[in-house]
Amino acid sequence: MKILVTGGAGFIGSNVADGLIAEGYEVVIVDDLSNGRKENIPGKTKFYKADVRDRKLEDVFKSEKPDIVIHNAAQLSVRVSVEEPLTDADINIMGGLNLIDISKRYGVKKIIFASSGGTVYGEQKIFPADESHPLGPISPYGVAKLATEHYLYYFSKAYGLDYIALRYGNIYGPRQDPHGEAGVVAIFCKKMLGGEVPLINGDGLQTRDYTYVGDVVRVNIAAIKSDFVGPINIGTGVETDVVTLFNVLKSASGKDMEEIHGPAKAGEQRRSVLDNNLAKEVLGWEPEISIEEGLNLTYKWFEENN
Numbered sequence: 001m002k003i004l005v006t007g008g009a010g011f012i013g014s015n016v017a018d019g020l021i022a023e024g025y026e027v028v029i030v031d032d033l034s035n036g037r038k039e040n041i042p043g044k045t046k047f048y049k050a051d052v053r054d055r056k057l058e059d060v061f062k063s064e065k066p067d068i069v070i071h072n073a074a075q076l077s078v079r080v081s082v083e084e085p086l087t088d089a090d091i092n093i094m095g096g097l098n099l100i101d102i103s104k105r106y107g108v109k110k111i112i113f114a115s116s117g118g119t120v121y122g123e124q125k126i127f128p129a130d131e132s133h134p135l136g137p138i139s140p141y142g143v144a145k146l147a148t149e150h151y152l153y154y155f156s157k158a159y160g161l162d163y164i165a166l167r168y169g170n171i172y173g174p175r176q177d178p179h180g181e182a183g184v185v186a187i188f189c190k191k192m193l194g195g196e197v198p199l200i201n202g203d204g205l206q207t208r209d210y211t212y213v214g215d216v217v218r219v220n221i222a223a224i225k226s227d228f229v230g231p232i233n234i235g236t237g238v239e240t241d242v243v244t245l246f247n248v249l250k251s252a253s254g255k256d257m258e259e260i261h262g263p264a265k266a267g268e269q270r271r272s273v274l275d276n277n278l279a280k281e282v283l284g285w286e287p288e289i290s291i292e293e294g295l296n297l298t299y300k301w302f303e304e305n306n
C-alpha cells in the first residue's frame, strides 16, 4: 500500500513516515521545506519538494497513485494565524482543499488529516471535551482546521472519499518545533540545555493535553486500518499545566532552577483537555507514554541533537 505524507519533513510527518516504513508501507513525501528539514526525511521514501497549494501537485498523484494521503503540511503557528489570517487560510484552507480535490480525482481511498483538538473547540465548557463538544475556534488557525474538516465531510458525502480527522492535543517529542502547539516543551528544553531558566508566561496554570509523538505514530497506523469516517480526538485525557512541565523538565535536566514568571500572553486559551474514548472504541488506540516518560525522552533527544 502506498501512502503519501504531506509535511513529511516536519515534526509529526517525519515521525509518522518513519513508523509507516517500519510497518512495511511504501511512503511518498510532499513538503515545500518551508519549515521542515530535509534530514528528517527517511531514506526509504520518495521525496517531492512541492507546495500543497500548487495545482501541479496533481503530477505527483498521476505518477505515484497513492492509496492513502496523510495530510500534515500546514502553517502551524496559532500566533502567526492571528497576525496573518490570510496567509494562514491560504496554506491551511486552500492547500488542504487543493489536496482533497486532487485526491478525489486520482482515486485516493482515504485522507487522514492532522486536525487540532486543542483549537477547534475554543475555550472549553466541558472537561475533557469529547467530539460532540460545541465547536468555537478562537484563532484563525482553529477556523482553518475546522474548515478543512468540513470540506472532508463534504467530499466524503458527495464523492465517497473516506477521511479521519485526528483532532490532536498538543504534540511533543523528538524533532518538535518551538512554534507549534506544544512549542513550550521545545523552548524549555533548549533554554535549560543552554543554561538559561525558561520564562513561564503568566501564572503557568494554563493547561493543555500534551501527547507524545510516538503515540501519534501508532494512531496514524490504526487510522489507516480503520473503517471509521469522521473526527476523533487524539489526546491523553490528562490536563498538564506549564508549571508541571517546568518541574518535570527541570528534574530531567538535573539542574537547580527557580521558577520565573513573565506577563501572561493576551488571548491565550486557558484550559484544553480531550476525551479519548472514541479513539479507544473505534481505533483500539490509547496513549502509552506518560507525560513524565515523554518529557524525559524529549529532553534527552534535545540534549543529543542540539
Ligand SMILES: NC(=O)c1ccc[n+]([C@@H]2O[C@H](COP(=O)([O-])OP(=O)(O)OC[C@H]3O[C@@H](n4cnc5c(N)ncnc54)[C@H](O)[C@@H]3O)[C@@H](O)[C@H]2O)c1
Pocket: 006, 007, 008, 009, 010, 011, 012, 013, 030, 031, 032, 033, 034, 035, 036, 037, 050, 051, 052, 053, 071, 072, 073, 074, 075, 076, 091, 095, 114, 115, 116, 117, 118, 168, 169, 170, 171, 172, 177, 180, 181, 182
Ligand atoms: N505539533 C502539534 O502540537 C500539533 C497539534 C495539532 C495539530 N497539528 C498539526 O499537525 C501537522 C504537523 O504539524 P508539525 O507540528 O509536525 O509541524 P511542522 O511545521 O514540523 O510540519 C509541517 C510541515 O509542513 C510543511 N509545509 C508547510 N507549508 C507547506 C506547504 N504550503 N506545502 C507543502 N509543505 C508545507 C513544512 O515544511 C513542515 O515540514 C500540522 O497540520 C499541524 O497543524 C500539530
